[in-house]
Amino acid sequence: MIRKFVGAVLAALAAMAGFWLMVAPFALGTQPEGATWNSATTTEFFTGLGVAAVGLAGAAAFAAAIHAELAARGLVTVRERQREPEPAAPQTSSAELAALLAPLVEALREDLDATDRERRQNGSTTLVASEDKR
Incomplete structure (x- = not known):
């Protein structure tokens, strides 16, 4: 359980690092406002996008694993989704x-x-x- 929690935290940190890489060229002023993106900005942005996507996917996977383990231990109850019955079509002759x-x-x-x-x-x-x- 601790490993899953640590994994979720590290994946969330990786996602935040990816978001920082995406924003850094604009926040630090290395990319002039209104100018076309230079190669450094493009590289940082898309690298950050990839790191953020992997971090978010990892955080979601670890969160799902934590939920499954808590449900297996009986600490979380899993509710079945109740579908509302569809209204019957009126019978017409x-x-x-x-x-x-x-x-x-x-x-x-x-x-x-x-x-x-x-x-x-x-x-x-x-x-x-x-x-x-x-």
Whole structure:
């Protein structure tokens, strides 16, 4: 248990060191404000990014290992996630569904008829109609 705790602390320190490497060129003034990054700034920033990522991953892994050991010892209780039951879909009969959809179907039919009349009046043909003529 002590080894895991020490590992978590060292991983957190590594993450902080990585963050410092990322910020140092700007905080110490070695990178002029508003200028393009020089090679030293680029190297420090991306090295710090890598060290911080590894440190954060290590700290998370050690924290998970500590939690698992505490749960195994019975010092921490693991709660199961309770999923809330999904509400059941209301049961509708096909007659009710047909009654609900009838106005929509009628409106679509009227719209298609109106569009078809406009095309006939304008003399334009559809792709289907031109294929039928062949």
